[in-house]
Amino acid sequence: RRVMCTVTLTLFCAIICCSLTEKAPNISSPNIIIMLMDDMGWGDLGVFGQPSKETPNLDEMAAQGMLLPNFYTANPLCSPSRAALLSGRLPVRNGFYTTNAHARNAYTPQEIVGGISKDEILLPQMLKKKGYVSKIVGKWHLGHRPQYLPLENGFDEWFGAPNCHFGPYNSSVRPNIPVYNNSEMVGRYYEEFKIDRKTGESNLTQMYLQEGLDFILRQTEAHRPFFLYWAADATHAPVYASKRFLGQSQRGRYGDAVMELDYSVGQILSLLQNLGVENNTFVFFTSDNGAALTSGPNESGSNGPFLCGKETTFEGGMREPAIAWWPGHIKEGTVSFQLANVMDLFTTGLALAGISPPDDRTLDGLDLTPVLLKLKLTNACMPIFYYRGNELMAVRLGQYKAHYWTWSNSWEEFKSGINFCPGQEVPGVTTHEQKEHTMQPIIFHLGRDPGEKFPIRVTTKEYQDVLSRISLVVESHKKTLVPGIPQLNMCDVAVMNWAPAGCEKLGKCLKVPKSGPWKCEWPH
């Protein structure tokens, strides 16, 4: 297939691929569970080469299912990645980007004004057509103002928080982040929901686990198909674990958090098996972006052999651990080299549920059912796009990756100790200024050189052949791209979580300050 792609499809790649979509298999609406980790890296799982080998449940999940070593996120940062997963569209289309400065990662801190646009259709909204009940457990991150919250956007239930668990804050300057149960807050981080910054102790993962288990049990008993989006965030700084896991890992606190998440995955899969619904439940495990190396080593994961991490468009920033599990449907112990993406989970989820995808918009995801169920590779010419803001930094096509722009982080940040590539330095590649290579992209062969250390010489035939193929893909992509309205440009102190719904009942409403909007600053 790779050969075919290279030889035959060279010119027609971009055109033909769109017509290759296969029909959905004849399966009636299995349950769907997406387990999305936070800042967990490709190299954090035993099965992906973590030396500590402390993820027996995830390794077992892979042994019972399919491993996808070429699975990507849509953005090296949390909010855009999550928006892409749920909408099936690139952040530049769904509006999860900024135009305040060139090639900047942006997300949804609590001063952000925007959120997920009403024009986007999220996976749980689509799944309703077949009677699915949907719950999100954990981090939302698609906007925290009332209209942007999960229950306004297709989910039936929610337990978790709209923003990151940073803090604790002095409530007069900045409120602590609220934790919601469905449409109302039930407390705040560092208040009712403790996170001990010193010891790293917090019971949140256990709560998320119980919420997930309870949901699965209830829906199974009610014989209703369900979608569980289990978005635990213990591996995002400040990294936490509950008492029984603290100190258990060889890797310190970060490893403790991984062990607790691994345990939780095991519990969820066991419940499915005990309920006898494992043959009717598709489970997918992945992460929102690469490990945050700048928090290393105590609060940072591992991107294995890949270059740099979170915030960057090198492999370490966007290649994700990925395991698909569905006993009786996905052959056990398989590995697929399919180039795939979190946005495929939208399209694939719809295909599994037997729902036609929306036809009024461009979708960026593939239907992976041929990959999962028939062990085929599909759409070999479908590229992976690596964006920072609205700048296309790099493109992967087959084994080749072309960098059009390179940037790790700025000299100013670097000198102050922030380093997105600690211990790594590839001259001309891990640049500390935004460097344009559009006239002569830096090209790597990711099979021979997964670490992006040895650029292919521009004078070679290989370089010229690859460049001509990738150029066509990029040209076609740029020509047809209609960017969404950027949602991550404006900030305002008045939109913070001062008085979330439900605060009155708890007596936890804070005074909302006067509105004073500003253009958010995005330094990376």
Next chain:
Amino acid sequence: RRVMCTVTLTLFCAIICCSLTEKAPNISSPNIIIMLMDDMGWGDLGVFGQPSKETPNLDEMAAQGMLLPNFYTANPLCSPSRAALLSGRLPVRNGFYTTNAHARNAYTPQEIVGGISKDEILLPQMLKKKGYVSKIVGKWHLGHRPQYLPLENGFDEWFGAPNCHFGPYNSSVRPNIPVYNNSEMVGRYYEEFKIDRKTGESNLTQMYLQEGLDFILRQTEAHRPFFLYWAADATHAPVYASKRFLGQSQRGRYGDAVMELDYSVGQILSLLQNLGVENNTFVFFTSDNGAALTSGPNESGSNGPFLCGKETTFEGGMREPAIAWWPGHIKEGTVSFQLANVMDLFTTGLALAGISPPDDRTLDGLDLTPVLLKLKLTNACMPIFYYRGNELMAVRLGQYKAHYWTWSNSWEEFKSGINFCPGQEVPGVTTHEQKEHTMQPIIFHLGRDPGEKFPIRVTTKEYQDVLSRISLVVESHKKTLVPGIPQLNMCDVAVMNWAPAGCEKLGKCLKVPKSGPWKCEWPH
């Protein structure tokens, strides 16, 4: 156990450990197969995180046996590593080092005068006591002059070569390396034994496979216990593979070689199973040193998440892939975090065969039978020593590693394009000059920070505690160390493979030039 080591044994570590050796299990002389790869890195196997996942047989071997993620070689270079494996002693004891310059890696090119000392006892010599028949297939590398060859040092059979397969050479300046069958040469590389430098094609791995299979079959039929030392070298530059494997890998020629070696391992294990002797055959797979990153990417392997590679005393240079396999005796699918070393294979081999180790010398290996057979950790305080030449560069004790000297390679080499740490740079650690830190070692926690990127701050209690423990170990080691006579100091053009035994029969003797000894130069 780790805790016990830290708390209780702090002071007595170095003393107590020596008395912890356990008795050999009650098994009568199983066959022993050691598969030693050449320049293969920790990250080259699917089970150790290689993204291409192209080692199904080795991954299956791990699933049926035990994975050892904390397994080390005794030296970051081939000859000393191999001498240590077969003698059970550090190169600084067995003489496989040089004193020509400070902290230099040395090996056995064909101009070397020395080789394995008659004072060393090699594993096959010991195994004779219980009637083992021993064969080495592949690379010897313990000296190529007559007295140093395998059949003079305990092996009953040999098919392979004494030196690396560099070449082709102009026979008037330098002879091509001979290939031996037992005690006589049967041809030379690039002459009778083809290696196509352009295409990378060579049938050598297939020959080595057949030699191995044939030996196993013959000894099994004769009901004699055997030791097979299978030392294939296809992953050492110039990297080669046979025609059916060329172009098959996602990783280029290096990956092709790995695939052929993986296939060969599968064939050997299958034969054992087909012969019904798998329950009576202990098989261990590892490599002689880390991947040679300076040959990257086309002829270089991967050291996964570890720092630098071959020639260095960073983890990438000395942490090795390791799998133990013995159905019915080693529990399947296990992982042991035991700190272990190629030198343990000597001691463990003797224990398995029921032979007492020689008591007239210091042995550096552990008996790993409690680890393999009872899933225990043993001698938690046994350190890993990282030498370059006769300089102790670093020491690992438990999870901690202290660097007393750091050096990647010299500025002169670096500027000429030789780089032992491509794409990696840890300030003050991957130094291009030999840098002494004996007064204040650089210490890493390899659990939290396997990539050696974040030195522990010297002002912390953790640093001081660790330093005091490691200092005792180092002091004790240095105090009792009796270095062997260095074998790798002298070179001479007259000792090259001009006229190896058997050359007359083939008409392949070359004229031996006049002796002119010089002190070998070791730039790394």
